[in-house]
Amino acid sequence: MTNKIQQAFDNIQADPRLVEATKRALAAKRTKKSHKKPGLILALACMTLSFIAGMQAYAWILTPVSYVSIDVNPSMELALNRLDRVVSASPYNDEGAEILNGLQLRWKKYTDAIKTIMESNTMSTYLVDDPELLFTVASDKDREIPLETGVTDASRETGHSCHSVFADMDTAALAHDSGLSLGKYNAYLLLLQYDADITIDQCKDMSISEIRALIQKFQQEESLSQEEDLPEEDLFEEDLFQEDLPQEDLLQEDLFEEDLFQEDLFQEDLSQEEPPQQETPSYTGEVYNVPAHDQNEHHHGGHH
Numbered sequence: 001m002t003n004k005i006q007q008a009f010d011n012i013q014a015d016p017r018l019v020e021a022t023k024r025a026l027a028a029k030r031t032k033k034s035h036k037k038p039g040l041i042l043a044l045a046c047m048t049l050s051f052i053a054g055m056q057a058y059a060w061i062l063t064p065v066s067y068v069s070i071d072v073n074p075s076m077e078l079a080l081n082r083l084d085r086v087v088s089a090s091p092y093n094d095e096g097a098e099i100l101n102g103l104q105l106r107w108k109k110y111t112d113a114i115k116t117i118m119e120s121n122t123m124s125t126y127l128v129d130d131p132e133l134l135f136t137v138a139s140d141k142d143r144e145i146p147l148e149t150g151v152t153d154a155s156r157e158t159g160h161s162c163h164s165v166f167a168d169m170d171t172a173a174l175a176h177d178s179g180l181s182l183g184k185y186n187a188y189l190l191l192l193q194y195d196a197d198i199t200i201d202q203c204k205d206m207s208i209s210e211i212r213a214l215i216q217k218f219q220q221e222e223s224l225s226q227e228e229d230l231p232e233e234d235l236f237e238e239d240l241f242q243e244d245l246p247q248e249d250l251l252q253e254d255l256f257e258e259d260l261f262q263e264d265l266f267q268e269d270l271s272q273e274e275p276p277q278q279e280t281p282s283y284t285g286e287v288y289n290v291p292a293h294d295q296n297e298h299h300h301g302g303h304h
Contacts, residue, residue, distance in 0.1 A: 062087055066139030067172050068110055068151060069182035070117065072126045073207040074099050077181050078113055084147075086113045092181040093204070099123050110147075111154040118158040127160055132209040135164040136183035138172040180204065187211045194218035 064079035064087055074095035079088040089105045091097035099122045105113045117123055127133070135151045137144065148164050155162040167186050175185035178200050188203045191211055195218065203211060 061085075064088070066137065066143055066147060066169075067182050068114070068147065069134075069136040069138075069184075070114070071134045071136070071181055071183035071187075071208040072131055073209075074123070074126055075181040075184055075208075076100055076117070078105070078110055080110050084110050084150075086110055089113070092179070092184070095126070096181075111150045114151065114154040115158055118155065118160060130161070132207075132212060133160055133162040134183045134187075134208050134212075135162050136167055136181075136186055137164065138167045138169055138182055140169070184208060184211065187215070191215050191218075194222070 061081055061083070063081060065082050066080045066084075068078045068080065070076050070078070073093075075092035076096035076099065077090050077092065078086050079090070081087050086105050086108050089100050089103070091100050099117060099120060103116055103120060105116060108116065118127070133155065135155065137147045137151060139147055144166050148166070151164055152162065165183070165186060167182060171186060171189075172182050175182045178185055180188065180200060180203065184203060185200075187208060188198070188200060188211065191198050191203070191214055194215065
């Protein structure tokens with residue numbers, strides 16, 4: 001039975017023209033598919049690169065590269081990108097949160113953001129009687145001066161004077177980890193040099209004016225202590241120096257009088273000198289006219 005079926009299929013032969021047409025159709029189909037694959041791959045590659053570039057640009061815009069801290073009693077901080085635009089505004093106490101609430105600061109130029117904060121109704125209540133207004137800037141070295149200038153100008157335009165200081169980005173990172181604004185943390189580090197027992201939690205509950213008042217108090221006490229510890233020998237030498245000053249003045253006066261006396265003697269010597277004798281003119285070859293009486297005397301003498 002199997003042999004009969006096989007013999008039946010062996011007797012079937014395809015038309016050669018049909019075979020060639022089939023081959024051509026299959027080859028064209030394969031060529032069309034091969035052309036579609038590179039185009040699809042290229043399109044996918046372009047989409048991937050565009051996505052990556054877009055993510056990098058977005059990250060570049062959002063990444064903070066500098067910080068501006070504003071501290072009075074409220075404490076708040078602006079994070080700026082490479083275009084000096086605000087990417088975030090963070091409060092560091094309840095007063096700061098109250099001020100920032102409702103303010104649209106993101107993507108503003110930092111100078112405009114500062115003016116918006118300073119001119120807000122909530123902030124104005126803390127700026128009565130010209131309080132201690134501290135701006136602290138953290139950035140790389142190339143951006144410090146431009147940022148400081150912008151901060152000062154923005155504050156003056158709102159009618160308030162300010163004090164500005166600089167810090168590095170490492171200090172900013174430590175401040176963020178401690179839960180303090182950059183300005184208050186920088187003041188805490190300075191206070192810590194005079195009072196080793198001061199803590200971060202204590203500074204959190206203090207205004208920047210209170211912290212700076214403590215720093216000034218310790219600095220004054222240190223200055224007085226240094227004056228009291230001055231060696232007695234140095235004080236004695238200083239007193240001697242003060243006593244010697246009048247004697248030196250007298251010595252200079254005596255020298256001046258002696259110079260005047262010597263000058264008078266010199267003038268007297270000049271007055272006693274004889275006047276110089278008149279010089280007899282020498283013969284120069286010129287012919288002189290002799291008076292008439294002189295000619296007679298001369299002739300008379302020749303007759304003898």
